[in-house]
């Protein structure tokens with residue numbers, strides 16, 4: 350026989366393997382979750398392929414995962430009847446692909462290695478976690494394409510792997526692990542059962558655990574996972590705990606979600622969905638994964654792993670699953686996008702989410718502020734980019750103001766406590782709260798007890814250019830030169846100390862000294878504590894945008 354061909358890993362993969370193999374000793378059990386998750390992905394893919402392609406190897410083979418421990422031989426074997434890999438795919442996926450995920454993992458590797466292992470799947474390099482427990486790994490795979498043959502990949506997790514043709518007629522992938530001396534617990538059935546229940550209970554294909562000594566008799570194997578499609582159950586029958594477990598298995602997030610929404614509807618379209626708002630924005634998931642979106646099923650068959658059309662873009666931090674019996678099964682993913690049912694699902698999902706957030710704002714204001722501080726920026730982005738969102742989003746916005754102290758207020762609260770003669774909602778833009786609070790433009794407003802909103806996020810300038818009013822009250826920047834202010838109680842009371850002639854001379858002096866740098870100098874009757882205020886000319890409509898430009902050029 351030919352000697353197997355030997356190939357080198359990419360540099361970043363070598364470094365990653367070095368860390369996995371030599372410095373991670375706890376939480377090693379997650380390797381099994383990663384391998385089962387890959388098997389489940391491969392099964393979903395072949396299931397989807399078979400919807401439209403009759404020419405698939407082994408079309409009748411059961412879609413499942415088989416786990417075979419052998420404590421005597423200290424091996425563990427994981428088999429799936431999924432989509433499989435041909436030679437090129439093995440090389441690409443398990444060794445030479447340029448991995449931004451591997452690089453990101455390495456960049457974080459000096460941080461907390463154990464915490465990192467826990468979330469390795471998020472970096473798209475979950476397969477390599479097997480080297481935390483393996484001395485040697487052999488992957489034998491036969492692709493679903495009739496023209497492909499089986500190949501065997503083998504590695505000891507050092508700097509290279511080998512490839513050779515293999516004899517395997519059946520479609521799918523088998524991963525054989527020769528366990529490290531200190532990892533033989535992973536050949537114990539009770540231990541495997543425990544891990545599968547903990548991390549992979551919601552995998553939708555059966556996971557069989559084959560008892561050692563049963564001669565690999567698959568008939569004697571037992572299904573370990575409960576395979577519940579939680580979203581297809583009635584919300585009243587599901588325990589809170591189950592939602593959390595499901596969320597954890599879906600997202601790898603270690604914290605429970607901030608909000609859970611379970612939707613069941615039959616009209617206008619059939620819809621079963623569970624949506625989650627995570628508790629934090631900067632979870633590695635969001636930072637690492639460019640591919641956000643919801644899992645989309647049709648009749649429990651996964652038709653898209655990450656669909657971004659089911660919710661408006663500004664809800665892209667939402668995680669979850671959506672299932673509809675009304676989506677046609679035999680369509681391409683591209684056609685799903687333009688399907689009218691999808692638009693109905695989107696409307697139902699986003700209006701329910703808005704409703705839940707409003708309810709949270711009303712009934713659990715503390716919790717809502719946590720939400721706002723993590724995800725408010727996305728809602729502001731929604732206001733800035735999508736005028737049709739205003740109706741839904743404006744009441745969800747929260748602000749600091751000259752009167753809010755450490756609290757936050759809504760537009761409605763602002764309007765409710767406006768001065769009697771006040772029409773507009775006033776705001777000041779600034780780089781931060783301190784700078785905004787020092788603005789001389791605020792003199793007049795403080796003197797007359799008029800509240801002003803502090804807008805200090807970079808996105809706020811975009812938002813105000815799109816947002817002209819709230820319930821008939823125009824939004825006005827306090828630096829607006831032509832600001833028409835409500836008459837204050839004693840607005841005109843104080844006379845300027847200078848006579849007109851002396852005052853004109855002073856203004857001329859300003860103009861001469863400042864020259865080209867200004868357009869004009871005018872008298873202001875709005876100042877109390879500050880000697881002057883800088884205003885923008887009336888014809889520069891997009892002052893807020895200019896400010897953004899200034900910020901981004903810096």
Ligand code: ADP
Pocket residue numbers: 383387388391429431432433434442443470472473474475476477522
């Ligand atoms: P991810 O699953 O995030 O893509 P992994 O490192 O876990 O990253 O896996 C890398 C790739 O290897 C997968 O995307 C898939 O293409 C391939 N792969 C891994 N395991 C299997 C399997 N059991 N069957 C088919 N393909 C697999």
Ligand code: MG
Pocket residue numbers: 383386387470473474475476
């Ligand atoms: Mg994976």
